[in-house]
Amino acid sequence: MMLQETDGERLLVAVRRLLEAKGIASTAEIAERIAITDRASPGQGARMVARAWTDPDYRALMVEDGSKAAEMLGIPMRGMPPLGVLQNAPGLHHLVVCTLCSCYPRAVLGYPPYWFKSAGYRARAVRDPRGLIAEWGTVLPETTKVTVVDSTADYRWMVLPERPAGTEDWTETQLAAIVREGDMIGVTIPKRP
Amino acid sequence: MTGFAPGTRVRVRDDWPETRGPAHIRTPHYVRGAEGTVVRVLGAFKNPEDLAFARPAPRRALYHVRFDPGAIWHDGRAKDGRGRNDLLVEIFEQWLEPA
Numbered sequence: 001m002m003l004q005e006t007d008g009e010r011l012l013v014a015v016r017r018l019l020e021a022k023g024i025a026s027t028a029e030i031a032e033r034i035a036i037t038d039r040a041s042p043g044q045g046a047r048m049v050a051r052a053w054t055d056p057d058y059r060a061l062m063v064e065d066g067s068k069a070a071e072m073l074g075i076p077m078r079g080m081p082p083l084g085v086l087q088n089a090p091g092l093h094h095l096v097v098c099t100l101c102s103c104y105p106r107a108v109l110g111y112p113p114y115w116f117k118s119a120g121y122r123a124r125a126v127r128d129p130r131g132l133i134a135e136w137g138t139v140l141p142e143t144t145k146v147t148v149v150d151s152t153a154d155y156r157w158m159v160l161p162e163r164p165a166g167t168e169d170w171t172e173t174q175l176a177a178i179v180r181e182g183d184m185i186g187v188t189i190p191k192r193p
Numbered sequence: 194m195t196g197f198a199p200g201t202r203v204r205v206r207d208d209w210p211e212t213r214g215p216a217h218i219r220t221p222h223y224v225r226g227a228e229g230t231v232v233r234v235l236g237a238f239k240n241p242e243d244l245a246f247a248r249p250a251p252r253r254a255l256y257h258v259r260f261d262p263g264a265i266w267h268d269g270r271a272k273d274g275r276g277r278n279d280l281l282v283e284i285f286e287q288w289l290e291p292a
Contacts, residue, residue, distance in 0.1 A: 082236070099221050126223065127266060129278055146278040153219045153255055153283035154238040 036076050037106060044075050045108040045158055046179035049190075050172045053163040062160065063087050070108055080107045084155045086186075091144050094159045095133065095186035097125035098151040105156035109184060116185065126150060136187045159186045166192045196254055201231045202292040203258060205284060217245030220288045224280075228292045229260040235283060242285075254286040 019025040025033075048069060052059035062069035066083030077083070083105055086094035098104065099122045104112040115121050124132040129146045130139075140146065149157050161183045167175060182188035197203055207226030210216040219241050235255045243250035260280040 084235075099223075100219060126221075126262075126280060148278065148280050150221060150280060150282045152221060153235075153241065153285065155235055155255075155283060 033079070037111075040075075040106055040108065041110040042179075042181035042184065043176070044070070044073075044110070045105070045181075045184045046176040047073055047172075048075075048108060048158075049160055049179045049184065050176035052160055053167075053175055054172050059087075059160070066108075066158065075108060077107055081154055081156045083108060084157045085160050086147070086149055086157055087160045088162050088186075088189075090162070093140055093144050093146050093186065093189075094157075095125055095129050095146060095148045096151060096157045096159060097122055097148060099123070099126055100152055103151040103156060105158045107156075108158055109181060113181060133187050136182060138188050158184045160184075161186075161190050164190050164192045196234065196286070197231045197256060197289060197291075199231050199233055202228060203231055203256075203289040204228045204292040205258075206288050206290060208288075215246070217242055220284055221282065223265055224258075224260060224282055224284070227260055227265050229258040229264075229282075231289075232257045232259045232281065238285075240285065240287075256284050256286065256289065257281055258284045258289070 016027070016030060019030070020027060048062060051073065052062050052069075058069065058072070061072070062085050066085040067077045067080070069085070070083055071077050081103075086096070088094055098116075102112055102117040104116060106112070121132070126148055129148050133140075151157050161179070163175070164178070167178075178193060179190055180188060183190045205220060205224045205227050209225070210218060233256070235257055237252040238255050239250040240253045241250075258281070260282065262278050262280055265280070
């Protein structure tokens with residue numbers, strides 16, 4: 001029994017039937033893609049960051065080719081846009097935005113947070129990045145340069161933040177647990193709890 | 194089209210195709226007409242301006258271009274008074290000309 005169907009649902013069914021009929025994407029392929037998207041979460045990106053903090057070779061690979069570095073940790077990247085990694089350093093901070101829409105490195109961070117897609121975030125990130133991230137409590141030294149990366153085309157970008165002080169003897173698993181979504185967008189920086 | 198090597202000064206075309214008809218453009222309004230510096234070549238990608246209309250889409254070089262916010266915003270927030278910022282934007286070759 002059909003309870004209620006919105007126009008959007010009818011459109012979705014029609015598009016999926018057309019994709020199948022035209023041989024563009026099968027039901028199984030669409031189901032696989034939905035499963036991959038649902039499995040992706042900031043935990044994936046956090047594992048990459050923690051590995052980079054503990055393994056200089058991995059860090060070098062991650063900065064050179066983010067997609068390859070993700071695949072090395074078993075994160076599916078097939079069919080995904082290339083992943084670029086922005087390395088924070090003393091005196092250099094990165095902030096990611098997509099002013100045109102909501103381009104986001106979903107393979108490694110999952111679905112974007114609601115505010116990432118808001119007009120307010122998108123407009124302010126490029127115009128007043130320090131004022132914007134201060135609302136997350138992130139206040140950077142005046143001498144730190146903020147590079148705002150507007151994700152306008154075919155790359156997706158994540159931030160590789162700096163490892164917090166006082167975590168020198170931590171394991172990779174412990175480190176991954178403190179890396180948050182916002183740290184990899186650049187609105188926050190990882191903190192030792 | 195000849196490529197731009199990293200370090201090349203470029204200007205984003207001050208063009209507004211959306212005023213002439215349906216268009217899909219990945220060059221944000223705020224950098225049109227602005228000068229910047231090519232940081233790196235990101236690769237060649239099918240032109241989204243064609244893809245969006247299901248037209249044959251040739252691959253176009255995509256550049257990471259660095260802009261000084263002071264050259265873009267004119268309301269005193271350019272360097273937002275508290276430090277030095279810059280902007281990195283992905284721009285397709287057809288939008289760039291030598292500065």
